[in-house]
Amino acid sequence: MITDADIKKMKKVFATKDDLKGLGNEIKSVKKDLTSKIDELDEKIDKIYVRLAEDIGNVMIEIKGKNGEIRTHRIQIGEHENRLQKVEHKVFPRG
16 A cells, blocks of 8 residues: 555655646746747848848849959950050061
């Protein structure tokens, strides 16, 4: 037969119904806190994504502008090369 002393020992070793209810409430509280933190992080990440997208767009615009400059410089270099070849043929005729 189980005595009162045995029951007291079991209450010390095993979780009681009240202990489990308290633990359940603690878990709910932690879950609520975690959900709140996750929502905050989601908002921050969304802002970061928007900022990155804007920055990438700005860089693409700058690259297109630089490509135009490079194209212009290549044309100028080609024209200079043609002029230099004409001068070289006059100064150093191959014959």
